[in-house]
Amino acid sequence: MTSNEAGPPSRYHHGDLRNALLAAGRTLLEEGGPTALSMREIARRVGVSAPAAYHHFSGLDDIAVALAERGFAELAERLQAAPSNAKGQLAPAGMAYVAFARKNPGLYRLMFGEGFHTAFAADDRIRSLRSAAYEVLKAGLSKRLPPDEIGTAALFLWSLTHGLALLMIDGQFDPGADPDALVAAVLRLSGKGLPTSAGSRDHA
Amino acid sequence: MTSNEAGPPSRYHHGDLRNALLAAGRTLLEEGGPTALSMREIARRVGVSAPAAYHHFSGLDDIAVALAERGFAELAERLQAAPSNAKGQLAPAGMAYVAFARKNPGLYRLMFGEGFHTAFAADDRIRSLRSAAYEVLKAGLSKRLPPDEIGTAALFLWSLTHGLALLMIDGQFDPGADPDALVAAVLRLSGKGLPTSAGSRDHA
Numbered sequence: 001m002t003s004n005e006a007g008p009p010s011r012y013h014h015g016d017l018r019n020a021l022l023a024a025g026r027t028l029l030e031e032g033g034p035t036a037l038s039m040r041e042i043a044r045r046v047g048v049s050a051p052a053a054y055h056h057f058s059g060l061d062d063i064a065v066a067l068a069e070r071g072f073a074e075l076a077e078r079l080q081a082a083p084s085n086a087k088g089q090l091a092p093a094g095m096a097y098v099a100f101a102r103k104n105p106g107l108y109r110l111m112f113g114e115g116f117h118t119a120f121a122a123d124d125r126i127r128s129l130r131s132a133a134y135e136v137l138k139a140g141l142s143k144r145l146p147p148d149e150i151g152t153a154a155l156f157l158w159s160l161t162h163g164l165a166l167l168m169i170d171g172q173f174d175p176g177a178d179p180d181a182l183v184a185a186v187l188r189l190s191g192k193g194l195p196t197s198a199g200s201r202d203h204a
Numbered sequence: 205m206t207s208n209e210a211g212p213p214s215r216y217h218h219g220d221l222r223n224a225l226l227a228a229g230r231t232l233l234e235e236g237g238p239t240a241l242s243m244r245e246i247a248r249r250v251g252v253s254a255p256a257a258y259h260h261f262s263g264l265d266d267i268a269v270a271l272a273e274r275g276f277a278e279l280a281e282r283l284q285a286a287p288s289n290a291k292g293q294l295a296p297a298g299m300a301y302v303a304f305a306r307k308n309p310g311l312y313r314l315m316f317g318e319g320f321h322t323a324f325a326a327d328d329r330i331r332s333l334r335s336a337a338y339e340v341l342k343a344g345l346s347k348r349l350p351p352d353e354i355g356t357a358a359l360f361l362w363s364l365t366h367g368l369a370l371l372m373i374d375g376q377f378d379p380g381a382d383p384d385a386l387v388a389a390v391l392r393l394s395g396k397g398l399p400t401s402a403g404s405r406d407h408a
Binding site: 033035090112113114115117121130141144145152153155156157158159160161162163164166167170171172173182185186189190191192193194 | 237239294316317318319321325334338345348349356357359360361362363364365366367368370371374375376377386389390393394395396397398
């Protein structure tokens, strides 16, 4: 901590500095993942003292939660805006979900708690934003399924898109020349299931 | 580092100490996740000096890779042993996969690189063991699907089980009173897909 507790005279209005700190945090997330987040480094990049940053966020957990909040809000917007969502088609929302994770891998990992499991598990804001994103998914399904099947179906779709997104951003398989086509092909299976070959009548 | 470079006279034969170090690492993984791994703490728990531990593992990345290797080998065994896998049914292998992750959450997160993304991305042993586990999954599908559909179907199933396992071990949703029944219901959808309601003829 420097002797100048208030930091240098700020170039920022109050809200602007908060936004600038979040933007710097987001850049760090995409450069090095959730473990790269540091209040000192975020402040340094914005050109303010660490104490000035602590004026906006009580600590690293607090800025991590704020970053994840923005991530969930953006994800919900993307799902809501996915073409054909209103018709009950699933693939457009699934494509939008996986695309969001692939475009923001560090943010996506943070949203699901990487590096901050304890802080996030206890945070009501995260829980309520995650629920809001999930409700968008369920709303799409309500056009297609009876109410008592929506819960299981939503978990099925969330598991599929979450797993596919993480396998892709973690580089767990080679997505080949056309990753978008592969994602679309995998998501199509969520609508029709895996066929049973002639040699086996046993369904899964 | 203590002045006794070789550590106290060991209670262990060579292979036994290696196994004891891995067992201690695994306990640490389940206590605090991948970020809790530390050579010093592993050595302390086994009752040997850190240098004695470094005689078996070149460093933290090395013991993390060895732990993940055992995890992938165990997972492949569980998938192979799943009842009915030989008939081309998918649910038993899916249940075994998710059960493995739920029983060993710290190990499962490590296997997919949490805390060690860089070290694991460069390691051929991890790549080849991951492939071996994946081949067991594909072998089950080969009873059910034509060869040209197996790749997409395997990625679909892996995404679904990986995503479901992580959502569960990360506590992202409330699994209710009977988590096993919920897992089974979600996995059943992989065989039949999501039905289209009468109100919508559009498939995903």
